Amino acid sequence: MRLPDHLDIAGWQVPVVPDENPEQFGEFRSAPAPHIKCHPKLDKMMTAHTLLHEAIHAISEMHGLDLSECQVRTLEMHVGALIRDNPKLTRALMHPE
Numbered sequence: 149m150r151l152p153d154h155l156d157i158a159g160w161q162v163p164v165v166p167d168e169n170p171e172q173f174g175e176f177r178s179a180p181a182p183h184i185k186c187h188p189k190l191d192k193m194m195t196a197h198t199l200l201h202e203a204i205h206a207i208s209e210m211h212g213l214d215l216s217e218c219q220v221r222t223l224e225m226h227v228g229a230l231i232r233d234n235p236k237l238t239r240a241l242m243h244p245e
Contacts, residue, residue, distance in 0.1 A: 149192040155184065155199060157206050164199065174198040176205040200224050 154161045160182060167175070167185035173194065174186040184202045186195065201224040208215040215223070231238050 149190070149195040151186055151188055151195070152199075155203055155206075157203055158210050160206075160210070162203075162206055174202045176202040176209070178206075178209055182206065182210075197224060197228055200228055 151164050151166060154163045156162075163181075163183045165183055165185055166188035168187060168189070169185070172187070173190060174184060176182075176184050184199065184206065186198050186202070190198060201220060204215070204220045204223050204227075207213070208220065
């Protein structure tokens with residue numbers, strides 16, 4: 149999957165930058181400016197889950213939720229499944245008219 153240039157998160161355009169660090173799939177960083185690092189050679193599903201996971205970290209930090217890694221991982225898995233397993237819901241969110 150080609151990485152998007154950015155993700156729109158909580159009113160911010162958060163850049164997505166490739167990072168080939170073999171130690172991790174992705175990372176959200178708030179300093180010096182918010183951005184998400186993502187390994188560019190992941191398969192489509194892993195890239196999507198990594199971006200969702202890091203977006204949840206970003207939301208947590210931007211809103212002072214202080215979610216643990218376990219909580220972020222749980223939300224990533226279940227929100228991803230909710231989107232994937234409910235195409236009518238996904239279409240309604242994408243096209244509310």
